[in-house]
Amino acid sequence: MTNFKDDSSQYLISTVSKRSGVKSDLVRAWERRYQAVTPTRTAGGHRVYTDQDIARLKLLNQATSSGHSISQIARFSLDQLKKLLQHDPSITLPDPNNTVLLTGERKFLAEDYVEKCYAAVLAFDAKMLESHFENAIVELGSQSFIENLLTPLLTKIDKHRKSGELRPVHEHMASAIIRSLTYILRNNNPCSEHAPRMIVSTPIGQIYELGALLAAIIAELKGWQVTYLGADLPAEEIAVAVKYTNARAVTISISFSNDDHIIPKEIRRLRKLIGNNVALIVGGRSAAYYEAVLDEVGVVKIQSYEHFRQILDELASANAAAL
Amino acid sequence: MTNFKDDSSQYLISTVSKRSGVKSDLVRAWERRYQAVTPTRTAGGHRVYTDQDIARLKLLNQATSSGHSISQIARFSLDQLKKLLQHDPSITLPDPNNTVLLTGERKFLAEDYVEKCYAAVLAFDAKMLESHFENAIVELGSQSFIENLLTPLLTKIDKHRKSGELRPVHEHMASAIIRSLTYILRNNNPCSEHAPRMIVSTPIGQIYELGALLAAIIAELKGWQVTYLGADLPAEEIAVAVKYTNARAVTISISFSNDDHIIPKEIRRLRKLIGNNVALIVGGRSAAYYEAVLDEVGVVKIQSYEHFRQILDELASANAAAL
DNA sequence: ACAAGCTTTACAAAACCTTGACAAAAATTG
DNA sequence: CAATTTTTGTCAAGGTTTTGTAAAGCTTGT
Structure with missing residues (x-):
């Protein structure tokens, strides 16, 4: 996975100074004497700083002008500096432990x-x-954000809405914000021309589209070229999209089980329309509810995020x- | 197969420069020294640029004039450049270079x-x-993008879908992409704490949410603090959101006129629930259809984008x- | 033919770099 | 408390890199 903490922006010293x-x-001087910052250099020797360096210098500046000695704090971490400025006149214990995020810690985070x-x-x-x-998103990365933050959060919201602690409007608000983040979540993914293609949607009658959206993002992060169609589409339309894009797979998400006769019908129709050479993948909270149909028409059922990623890899290599 | 030759448009250097x-x-010079752009060439050796190149150069220009060193950012991707400028607290000058682009030219563009x-x-x-x-978005800016590109495009798509040239799936695809751009369109707007607040949504039964989304973005660009709730919400929920946020205005979008008895009922209920101190603004393709009710309960009807912006200003100053 | 392009070479202003020095402020010592 | 170090911010000199602009001479395309 791409390292999200890349200092995408680099500044020369005058900018940093401003x-x-x-x-x-x-x-x-601070660099020479105390290594307060350690910028990289250009081929010609000019110093190149990151956003972090700027933040650091800002804090150091505040700290020194409020009485701290630069030689004492020059090597403090960002967090230490922040703390220093919070409890202003107090002495903070020097704890130069730089935290490395292990998987466990990340989960806790x-x-x-x-x-x-x-x-x-x-x-x-x-x-x-x-x-x-x-x-x-910055701290966890897209994948962990979706799996370890978003999914538990949505589950929690849903639970509390059902119990009456939250109203539907809470859920709507959260959904709207999550959807607006799509762009950042998928960012930086210049997928290749030869990437396998996939259509993602939700069958007719299924309005809750977040699951499908997240599936689309995960597939993109896995290197697929995904066309996301939003919610509430009849089988014919999905099939048409498959033809247009020459997609190798279709993923649909089923979140509710309202009209029990419509979904199976749509699934059967979709399979018939796209033929047997296109993989049909189904996920979502209520997918299990339709197991009979899914087995009947040969559908890959998503068990977990890990499982979904595995499916994607297999399909991609196949x-x-x-070719 | 798909025509990936990106024949869309090609420009010579003078056009690009303008x-x-x-x-x-x-x-x-930027090309020679840093490969900031890599245009193709005509048989005779003249440089040929794409729309992407223009967008790139525009961003690079902004970035350099706000202090970044060209050598450091020349090879950044479009996304990286956008992020760079978003995160940049420097003066977002209203483009002194682009005084060249008159309103007429911009419209043509x-x-x-x-x-x-x-x-x-x-x-x-x-x-x-x-x-x-x-x-x-880079070339036109958010507002012009919405008003001069998105709106005509959506109208055109709708027309051709009705005439059968396009299928519903085309419209879905376009919608999904537009929604994913929300983040870029609204960004750059660190609205103040004292900004007036607004709720934006779509009444129950109205699934087509793009109009509401665009309204929300426009209001944000105008400096409002907007809470966007997505589509298909009952009046009670909208009213609750108004209470929670202490909003001064509610904007809802009505795009279809299916269940003629539901919308009026919802509008009346909404007015009753939010009281008369909260402005109720209604827009959307089918808003005119319900004129009777809207007048009855005292609703501001949006006539045009210009009108909407005017309403926002008036409410904000009031x-x-x-206070 | 003539405007608009292309390449190469050059140049100069602006911005950086390093080294070394210096004086005021702060800390330490006698 | 005065004398002595240390710490810190600033500056200057002299050299290098970066970067926008321009001139000269030739080619392309309408």
């Missing part, structure tokens, strides 16, 4: 975010929720072999 | 894009469509005065 408020000469996000939903604070989401 | 605001000599985008929809080429959209 932004951080520390004069260029001083920036260099995600759980922490779930709580914070749920609190924002409960308070109906859209801005706060969005802000948490944005931070979480597809590559067929 | 549109992007970067002098011809400099465009060549938008029309050009409408054609290209429609062609992509017709070819069911989601990737191409998205790429055109991204370039157009709100500010009341």
Whole structure:
């Protein structure tokens, strides 16, 4: 997976100076004397800084002007500096342990975010929720964000809505924000021309589209070229899209089991229309409910995110072999 | 098979220079020194640029004039550049270079894009469509993008779907992509704490949400703090959201006139629930159809984008005065 | 033919770099 | 408390890199 923490932006010293408020000469002096920042260099020797460096210098600047000695704090981490400025006149224990996020810690981090996000939903604070989401995406990466934060959060919201603690409008608000994040979640994925193609949608009558959307994003992260069609589409339309794009797979999400006679009919029709050479993948909360039909027409049922990714890999390699 | 030759449009360097605001000599220098763009060539050796190249140069131009070093950012992707400028607290100058682009030219440009985008929809080429959209947002800016490109395009798509040239799936595909662009369209707007608040949604039974989404974006660009709730919400839920957020206005979009008895009922209920101190704004293709009810309960009817913006300004200043 | 392109070479202003020095402020010591 | 170090911010000199612009001479295309 691509490293999300890449310092996509790089600045020269004058910009850094303007932004951080520390004069260029001083920036260099702090580097020379205490390695307060350690910029990379261009081929010609010019210093190149990251956003982090700027943040760091900003904090160092504040700290020194409020009395701290630069030689003492120059090597503090960002977090330490923040703390330092919070409890202003107090002494913070030097704890230069740089935290490396292990998988376990990351999971804990995600759980922490779930709580914070749920609190924002409960308070109906859209801005706060969005802000948490944005931070979480950067910290966790797209995949972990979806699997360890979004999915548990949606489950939690659904549960509390059913129990009456939340109203439908809470869920709507959260959905709207999540959908608006699509762009960031899929970002940076210049998929190749030869990537296998997939159609993602939701059968007619299924309005709750978030599951399908997340499936589409996961497939994209896996290198597929996905065409996402949104919700509530008849089988014919999905089949047409398959033809147009020459897709190798169709993924549909089934979240509710309202009209029990419509879904099976649509599934059968879809299989008939797309033929047997196109993989039909079904996921969603209520997919299990239709097991009979799914087995009948030969559908791959998604058991878990891990399973979905595995399916995608298998299909992709089968597809590559067929070429 | 799909025509991937991107024949869409090709420009010579003088055109590129005018549109992007970067002098011809400099465009060549950037190419020679940093491969900032890599145009193809005609048989005779003249450089041939694409829309993407223009968007790229435009962004590079902005980035350099806000302090970034060209050598550092020349090879950034479009997405990276956008992020760079979004995260940039520097002055987002209203494009002094683009005084060249008169309103008329800009309109022509938008029309050009409408054609290209429609062609992509017709070819069911989601990737191409998205790429055109991204370039157009950079070139036109959010507001012009929505008003001069998106709106005509959606009208055109709707017309051709009704006439049978397009299928519903074409429209779904386009909608899905447009929705995924929400994030770019609204970004850049760190609205203040004291901004007036607004709820945007679609009444129950109304699934087509794009109009509401665009209204929400426009209001945000105007400095409002908008909570977008998505489609298909009962009046009670909308009213609850108003209470939670202490919103001063509610905007709802009505695109279809299916169940003629439900909408009026919902409108009346909504007015009753939110009281008379909250502005109720209604737009959408089919809003005129319900004129009787709208007048009865005191609704502001949106006549045009210009009108909508005017309403927003009036409400905002009335709100500010009341504080 | 003539405007618009292309390449190469050059140039100069602006921005950086390093080294080394210096004085005010802060800390330490006698 | 005064004298002595240390720490810190600033500056200057002299050299290099980056970057926008331009001129010269030739080619392309309408």
